[in-house]
Amino acid sequence: MKEFLELLNKTTIDLSAVQAVEEKYHCVLPEEMKQIVSYQGERFYDDWRLLSLKEILGADEYLGIDFAEKGIIPVIDLFDNDFIMFGVEKGVWIKMNIVDECIFDSSKALDCFV
Numbered sequence: 001m002k003e004f005l006e007l008l009n010k011t012t013i014d015l016s017a018v019q020a021v022e023e024k025y026h027c028v029l030p031e032e033m034k035q036i037v038s039y040q041g042e043r044f045y046d047d048w049r050l051l052s053l054k055e056i057l058g059a060d061e062y063l064g065i066d067f068a069e070k071g072i073i074p075v076i077d078l079f080d081n082d083f084i085m086f087g088v089e090k091g092v093w094i095k096m097n098i099v100d101e102c103i104f105d106s107s108k109a110l111d112c113f114v
Helices: 002-009 015-025 031-038 053-057 059-063
Strands: 072-079 082-087 092-097 102-107
Touching: 002 031, 015 031, 015 053, 031 072, 053 059, 053 072, 059 072, 072 092
Parallel strands: none
Antiparallel strands: 072 082, 082 092, 092 102
16 A cells, blocks of 8 residues: 555646535545545555545445545445545544444554555
8 A cells, every 4th residue: 555655645636526525525635635536546456445536426325324424535445344434523544344333443644554
């Protein structure tokens, strides 16, 4: 994931993508989230998958949870119903299982999950 995070730093911000996510989730995105929703490169890796903008915007229908109401934005699918999400209210990254809605790790920095 470290290589992916380096690629994010080179990503040009797509203002329309950022605006769509900010409107959907009623928040102002931090720079790293702006880069993620703007990223257009490889999305599939060995043990995780970056959600597309369409999946992030449609996550409530796609995954069956009202993420905007819960104040979290799904970003990375770790498989087996586990996701890395951005917690809007506290500005933290969390690992969460969406079946039992159990948060099993959190951090201020996404690179802590590498």
